[in-house]
Each structure stands twice: as C-alpha cells, then as structure tokens.
Amino acid sequence: MDDHSQRAPADIDAVTGRTTTGHEWDGIRELNTPLPKWWLWTFYACIAFAAVWVVLYPALPMTGATGLLGHTARGDAERDRREQAAAIEPMLARLRAATPAQILADPDLRGFAMAGGRMAFANACAGCHGAGGQGAPGFPSLADDEWLWGGDLAAIEETIRHGIRAPDDDATRNSLMPRFVADGMLTVAQAADAAEYVLALGGRSTDGASAIRGAAVFAENCASCHGERGQGSREMGAPRLDDRVWLYGGDKAGILRTISLGRNGVMPAWESRLDAATIRMLVIYLHSLGGTEQ
C-alpha cells in the first residue's frame, strides 16, 4: 500500500482525485476507469473462439479452401437451393397434375404459378418478348389481343413446349412466308401493288389504282394463308393483315420488304429445357399479361 501512495503526483487528477491511465493528449489526461475483469475474460474467450473458428472455417491456407469442417459458401447456397426445391416440390407436383384451367380456378395454385411464372418469364422469355411481354419488332407482343398461333391456355402451352419453326423439335409449329420477289415469284411492281392492297385491307390505302391491281396478286398468292380479306389463319400462323397490330412494321416499306424477302421468325422449343411445372407456370403468367382468350 505504502509504495503505491508514493506514486508520482502526475498520476492523480487534481479535480477528481482519481488516478489516470498515464496517457496524455495535448495536455488532456485520461481518467482511469477500470474495466471489470469478467469483461477482460470475455475478450479472451472471444479470441479463443476466433482461434477455433479460423481452423474450422476457411481462413488458414493449410486447412485448404474449406477449413476442417469442409464448409464452402457455394455448398451452403447449393444446400439452400436443394432445401427450397424440396419445399416447393409438392406444389410443383400439383401443378404438373393440374390442367391450366384447374390452376386458374384454385387461388393457391394460381398465386404460386403467377409468382413462379414471373421468374421463369424473366429468365427465358423477356430477352426477346420484353420484360412485360410488350414485344419488339419481329418478336410478338404477348400483352395484346392478336395471337399468331392462338391465345388460349392450350395454344400458349403448345407454343412454349414446341416453339415456332424450332429446328430441334419435330412437333414444332411450322409455316413459311415465301420470299416472293427474291425467289422470282413476283415482280417488284406486283409486290408493291400487293402491299398497297394490304394497306387497303386496314383502310389505309392512298393509291386506289395500285390497290385494285394488288387485289388480284393477293388473291392468287396470299389469300390461301392470310384469308380472302386478310383475316389471317391461326392454323398456319398467318397473321391478320386487316388490323393495327404489325409484327414487322405496318407501313408500306415494311410490308413490301416482308413480301419481297419473306419472314420466318423462330422461337425455341422449351419442352426439353424447362420442366413441365415451370412450363405450366409460364402459361398461367403469360396468359395473365393479356390473356382474354379462354
């Protein structure tokens, strides 16, 4: 005790009479407020915990990239993915067994399919058809009421499974828009007349004489697929020509180009890439974008 009380006066703070830590910054000294010993031991325990942790988990080079426990973040993620897949499997099984109409009638199934379909659509479809199915030149809009091959649930499912003109699917939907001018079936003048007639079908013609000449060309070359009045044919995926929805541009230059060089858009077949439940979910989601056909 005595030798402590002989401590140099600088160690005692004049105002409080308490000891200082001896640390000084610009004349300001720090009062000594002792830390409880159990706190200190808690720190030591944490250090010991960290030492064990470092060996068990990937941190030290000699324990490899996995630590002694064989842990990897990738493995964790993979396990989570498997657990989630297992958790939703009963729902997926119900989806596979149900018809699209049954899914629509069941709020639980429908909600699940809408959520899953939204993800699948973003992954598989949005690249061409747009994030909301709005389409782009050459890629049909899925949100409007014009469907090349049919817009009811069954037709949508058929299109997704087998694609359009998909080279690797035997059951794919096939049709051909010929290259009328490029292959010498029509002259450029005939094609221009036919294009003018197509404009007339939608009430947009500005050259009556050309359109009348084009009517004959249309009847001979186009009507077999697109219909006498351009009403289209879903059996052949031949678009309506008398409306306001145009896949490749509806002005005269666009129509003339289509007649001259043909159009044969391709959609992949998804049956071999997506499982049946995912396709079901896609059908439900896709139909909800603009699905007014039952």
Add this chain to the structure above:
Amino acid sequence: MDKPEAFAPDDRNQPLYADRVRVYPQAVQGRVRRAKWAILIACLGLYYLLPWLRWDRGPGQPDQAVLVDMARGRLFFFQLEIWPQEVYYLTGLLLLGAIAIFAATALFGRVWCGFACPQTVWTDLFMLVERWIEGDRNARMRRDRKPRWSAGDKARKLAKHAAWLAIAAVTGGAWVNYFTDAPQLARDLLAFEASTTILGFAALFTLTTYLLAGWAREQVCTYMCPWPRFQAAMLDADSLAVSYRDWRGEPRGKAQDPGAGDCVDCRACVNVCPTGVDIRDGLQMACINCGLCIDACDGIMAKLGRPTGLVAFETIGNLAAAEAATRAVPPGPARCGAGMAARRPARLLRARSWVYAGAMVVIVLAMLVGLALRQPLSLEVLRDRAPLYVRLADGGIRNSYTLKLSDRRHDAAVLAVAVEGLPAGAAWQVLGAARHDAAGLPLVETRPDGVAEFRLFVTAPHYALPAEEGTPVTIRLLPPGGGATQAAAATSFLGPRR
C-alpha cells in the same frame, strides 16, 4: 459529490482492471420493500400467465389472447389483429415506452430501474431464493469466506443453482409461449414432441435468465446497460430520487455524540443495497433507485427514536434548500425541523412533464385514429409499366392493372369491380372472372384473412382514346347489385402520343 478525498485513499491504487466486489444484500422490511414485492408479483404474474389467457376469435383462428404468430405473419392482441405491413403500431408502442421511461425518470428518478426492469425483478426473485436456501447476508459471506465447504454448504449451493435453473427454465418456456399456442406447447413438451426451434429459444432464454439474474446481477446495470449513463439528462432539481439528506445526517457519529448528525454510520443502507453502493455518496450511476436503503434507514431511525426519512425520495432542489436553511442550526431535532420546513413539495407539473405528456398523447391518438380508421378491406392497384399500354387489333387501347385485395375478415366476400372516369365506350374485364352482377360488372371473391390478386384489363375504343398524359380513373369495389363502395383506389389510364 464535492468530496474528492473520499475517493483518494482507494482509487490511488486502482489498477486498469477491477476485481468484482461481491455484493451480499441483506434482507430488509418496510414500505418500499412491500411495494417492490407487489410489483414483482404483478409483473411476473402477468409475464407467466398472459399467454394462457384465451380469447375466442371464431373457428380456424388461434384462441390465445396475446400471440405472435410467425408462421402466419399475424400479431394477435385480444380483439386486435396486426399484419406485418402494420409494423408502425409496434414503432408507436416502442416510442411510447421510451417517452414513458423518460417521463417517469424526470418525475421520479429511475423507478423503472428500481422497480419494473426485468433485470431488477428477476434478480430480486433470485436473491429471495438465495436467502431462503443460503441464509441472509452474514451467513452467505461466512460461507463464501470458508477455505473448504462442508457437505451441507455444497448441498445448499447446489440447491440454489438448481432452483435458479428451474425458475430460468420456466421463464424461457414462458417466453416461447408468446410465439406459439401455450397449451399445445405444454402438451408437446410433456410428450417430448416440441420442435428444436422452440426448445432452442427456450434454452437460450433459460440460459440468459440464469446468467443475468443469478450471476451478472448489478454488473448488468453498472457495465452493460446504457440507461444509467444518460439518465442524468432526464433529472432536474424537481426529480424525486432516492437521496441521503446529508444536511441532517452529517457529521456522522455515535448515537450518544451530542455534536453528531442523525446518521450513526451503521451501514444498514449499504448492506441492503442490491448494487452495493453507498447512497450517502449522493446520486450516482450505480444506484438503481430501488429505495431499499430507505426501508433500512427508517428501521434504524425508528429504533433510535429519531424521525424517519434520513434517506428518502427527495428532490435535488429540496436537498439544497434544506442545506441552506440549516447551515447555522446545530445537529439535533431543531436542525431536522428547520430543514424539513425549508422544503417545498416536488413540482410534478413542469415544462418537461407537459412535453412528455403531450408527446405521449400525440402518439396514442395517432395509433387510436389509425386503428379506428383501419379498413377491414383494402385495395391496392398496381398499373402495368411495361408496356404502359397495348394497342389492340381493332386500334383500341388497353391498360392492364394488378388488383390486390387485402381482406382482414374471416369470411370471403364477393364484390363487383367498377372503373370510374373512363372515356365513353371504354370497357373493363377481370381475368378469370366467370360471374357478373346484374349491371354486368365482373365479380371477384376476396381471400379471407389474406390477399387476393386479380388482373384487370381496361379497354378504350380507337375513337375515344385516352390522353397521353393519362386519364385519372378510380377503381371501386361495390357490393353486387350496387351499394356503398367497399374499397377504392385511384390510378390512371394511359394512351399513345397523338
């Protein structure tokens, strides 16, 4: 606290790390102790029994009065049912709790710490058990000083820890009861069928209760809890806090000593203190304002035939006023009378009381108004953004919307969907709506106690297109056949650039 010399002899030798000074609080009787027992019984009774209270909510609904249902995302509080998106009610409660503590501290010092804080309540309970099994202060100190424990000592220590663990287990189990059906959990526990999640949480709270109330005790208040560090900001000259009336007690001396004050330096106040402080050093951080020293001192004063209240709930202002009034009066009954006469009643209605009360009233009113205006049915409309609109084959324009109907009621309702403010000739349909009411409006069915989603398509003919900047429309849910609007939401109907 203008007595630095009081610190000097000990603190001069302080090392950087402090050994724990064991506190052996002595049993004490008195008014404050009785109040603390009453509050302890009320708090613990509420905590342990509340989950067992039943409340009928109809078939298929939980019948527990207070329940946080994690799986279904619902908080049940008697008739109230809070959904996860209404977390602001919890925010309101937390704000209310914080301001209530501020207000209580400003008026009555740390009454929360001393009487109602769970750390204090459970520590008090654990100390009671400790006294029953190990004896009072002196017996415990003697036992702990022994170099070797006898078999009886060991048995008592063992019994104490077993009792503590049992209380802790009941406490941890009660905590879990707030998150699951209490009777069902009890049956599951008896059948060894409780889930590992539940057992894990129960074990966690068992362990923390045992450690905090049995071992850590006052260390929680002095080293872990932030509240003691800033409580001084709440206190003013009119705050009632447990105080030693030094003007009356000093100078300390023997009872027979004619020149001494009323404090006989018996250390009864120190011996009963659960945090081991000396209240005579003045207001200090480690004092939790529990008032047990008041009971201890009153007992001694009564024995000596002196007025009680040497330690009392007293304001800083009164301490100063009495000090000033008695400076010239010699110790004894005259001094006591002069000091007490100089006091004035604590002012409870001060500016800060009004501010705290006002803030609490505003929060309570906001929450009550929010609850009163809460609709059982609400409609949220999400307008499709990609594409903003769709051109249809006949030249018309279609906008698509997702309707989200939240229905808190427990029976499904059928509602008709109407869209107001559309251009003439416009029409709407709900995807999958097979039925329509007499007016031809599509009918949708709500999802009881849940959210139902529908797709709404609104179409305007090519001869009456909406403006590019959008036509404001209102979507209403009506009873089939007409009637008062059940829910409505505003949105817009967009068309192409013209």
